[in-house]
Structure formats: structure tokens, C-alpha cells
Amino acid sequence: MKILEDRILRDGQVLGHDVLKVDNFLNHQVDPMLMEEIGKEFHRLFKNEKITKVLTVESSGIAPAIFTGLAFGVPVVFARKHKSVTLKDELYTSVVYSYTKKTSNHIAISKRFLNEDDRVLVVDDFLANGQAVKGLIDIIDQANASLAGIGIVIEKTFQKGRQLIDKEGIHVESLARIKAFEDGKVVFVNDEEAEDAAK
Amino acid sequence: MKILEDRILRDGQVLGHDVLKVDNFLNHQVDPMLMEEIGKEFHRLFKNEKITKVLTVESSGIAPAIFTGLAFGVPVVFARKHKSVTLKDELYTSVVYSYTKKTSNHIAISKRFLNEDDRVLVVDDFLANGQAVKGLIDIIDQANASLAGIGIVIEKTFQKGRQLIDKEGIHVESLARIKAFEDGKVVFVNDEEAEDAAK
Numbered sequence: 165m166k167i168l169e170d171r172i173l174r175d176g177q178v179l180g181h182d183v184l185k186v187d188n189f190l191n192h193q194v195d196p197m198l199m200e201e202i203g204k205e206f207h208r209l210f211k212n213e214k215i216t217k218v219l220t221v222e223s224s225g226i227a228p229a230i231f232t233g234l235a236f237g238v239p240v241v242f243a244r245k246h247k248s249v250t251l252k253d254e255l256y257t258s259v260v261y262s263y264t265k266k267t268s269n270h271i272a273i274s275k276r277f278l279n280e281d282d283r284v285l286v287v288d289d290f291l292a293n294g295q296a297v298k299g300l301i302d303i304i305d306q307a308n309a310s311l312a313g314i315g316i317v318i319e320k321t322f323q324k325g326r327q328l329i330d331k332e333g334i335h336v337e338s339l340a341r342i343k344a345f346e347d348g349k350v351v352f353v354n355d356e357e358a359e360d361a362a363k
Numbered sequence: 364m365k366i367l368e369d370r371i372l373r374d375g376q377v378l379g380h381d382v383l384k385v386d387n388f389l390n391h392q393v394d395p396m397l398m399e400e401i402g403k404e405f406h407r408l409f410k411n412e413k414i415t416k417v418l419t420v421e422s423s424g425i426a427p428a429i430f431t432g433l434a435f436g437v438p439v440v441f442a443r444k445h446k447s448v449t450l451k452d453e454l455y456t457s458v459v460y461s462y463t464k465k466t467s468n469h470i471a472i473s474k475r476f477l478n479e480d481d482r483v484l485v486v487d488d489f490l491a492n493g494q495a496v497k498g499l500i501d502i503i504d505q506a507n508a509s510l511a512g513i514g515i516v517i518e519k520t521f522q523k524g525r526q527l528i529d530k531e532g533i534h535v536e537s538l539a540r541i542k543a544f545e546d547g548k549v550v551f552v553n554d555e556e557a558e559d560a561a562k
Binding site for chain 2: 187188189192193194195196197199200222223226227230231233234237239240241242244273274276277
């Protein structure tokens, strides 16, 4: 997605060799006009998947997910993060390990908001090691709902999340795919490479 | 706001004598179409206030705030909650006490995203005891920014938050104002009462 890549090049900050800071338009300060375009793009990419619900994790996933829900005209559910979980009878829960923070969080959603009739589109801001997505897929399985696809705003292809998902044969779309940070600069997977990979 | 009041009557759950659960359209499962209308309504109510930024707190404030930002065409910043705060040089921080959870959280925003030129609209899902709003006002003061107004989705007028804000002469708009829960039912402040109060 050209406007997203341009925005990453303009406003993203590369920290070390594997961190991209985009807190001025995506996950602290948020650009709602860009989020609206992201929602429309996910709709274009998944419009044949009969989506009934969009699922994400608080907090950074909410903005892109909510505009995706708007574009599809369906509800959005955000899983909540907890240090520990009580009231397990009412909740689907999973555990998400954060490589960045080196801690585990429980994520949970109320059983009332996901069921076997749902075709779920998972939306998240980043795909790196795939732990958040893995936790959400676990919850979708517990609810006997169907995973219809995964929409990622920014993917880091050099970390292992994408591999983990591709193994499962899931329909994944990432709006910006970063293959490396070189000398503090972002290098995107270009279209040719993407086509080669799809062959 | 009629569609919001109707939705509260239809889908809200009253718990005890002071809690309204709206987790099926506002703060866990979210209705993006309703959020879009809420954003437009805040724009209508504050359109003369020369808003440059919308400020809220994660996570439940994000959905209504992001559509308000869209309606104004301005960025949205969400304060992050932390148990403790490090890196204080880079952050404006405040402490928010939760009467429901009986715990204190720090809230923080990066100094890069708020400055003396900003005219800030604070948006939040609930106004009850006013502690979150108080923390956000504290942060706006620290940044020498101007507080242009406060937009609340659901206000409980029988708790002390509104009084606390009114004392300061701030422009506040609440889209649904609840004066009591009677026999498990929501009772709104009706328009006559609102006009009387304004006299």
C-alpha cells in the first residue's frame, strides 16, 4: 500500500536492527485518515471472505481494526490483555509471549462475542514473531468460529511470524512488508520479490 | 443523542446501583457504525473550537476518539496506562485512580505529541468520578496546550465527575446522560431537566 509505505519512510524511526517505531501515526499518535484508508484496503482484499466479525488485541490494533469493521459493516471485538485471568467460565483466553518485553500476557474475550457462525478477520498493527496472532487464532478455535483471514498493517518478513501462519494455509495480507533495516533505513519487499514468493 | 440512548436501553446491562455494562457495543465488542455517528456528533458540538488534536486514554476511549479525529481531520493521541513510568524526561505523566478497581495507574503520553500550539478535545467513553479526565487535563496543562473541550459518550450525572469539571468552566458535552438506575433500568436526564440546569 503506497501511502502507508511512504508514511513509514517519512515518519518511521528505525531502532537497532529489528525495531520500527511508528508511534506518530499508528500506535500512540494515530492518523485517522490513514486508518480509514487501511480499513478500505482490507475490505478490498478480503471482500469475498464473508466476514462477520473483526478481531484484534488492545490497544494498537483497535484503530486499524475499527475502520476495517466499518468498511465491512460488522462488529469489532478487541481482546483484552491481563496479567492473570479470573472468571474463566465466561471467557476465551490464551497466552501471548512478547519477545520485545520478554513477558507473557493473557488475552481474553467474552464468550458472548464469538461463536461457531462467525467468519473472523483478524487485524493487527504488526506481524513480527506472530505471537499475538497465534493467541487470537487459539481463541477463534476455542469458539469453533472460522478464521477467514489475517490483515496486518506492517509485517517484518525477517521475523518468524509469517512462516508460522503460512504453514497453516491462512489467507494473509500485509499492507507493508519490510524485509530488512539497512543502515537505519527501511527496505520493503518489492513487488517482483512478492510475485516470486507466490510462485 | 437518540440512537445512543436507544442502544443503551436495548443493549446496556445495569449491574448493582451504579454500573452500566456496555461491552457489546462500546468497550469490548465495538459497533463501528455507531462510533462513526458519535464522531460526527462531537464534531457538530465542538466545530467552532478550532480543535487541533483529540486526546483519550487506552483502550475504551480509542474507538470514539478516532472517529472524532476523523471528523475534525486531526490526529488522535491515546495516553498509555502503566503500573509505573520510566523515561520520565520524554513523557508527560499523571496518576489516575480507579474507584471501580481501587487501584492507581499512571497515564503517559510522549512529549512529542502535545505542545503549546495545540487546542485539545478530550474524548472518553465514560464520565463517572472524572479521574481519567482529570489526569488528561493535568497532562494538557503540563504541555502548556489549551483544553478546548471534553466530549463524553456516557455520563453518570449522579457521580462526582461532572461537578469537578463544571467548576473549571470547561465546555463539556455528553451524548447520553444517566441520572439513575431504577429497578435495573436506565433513567436518562431528560431534555427539560437539562434546560433547567443550564438556566
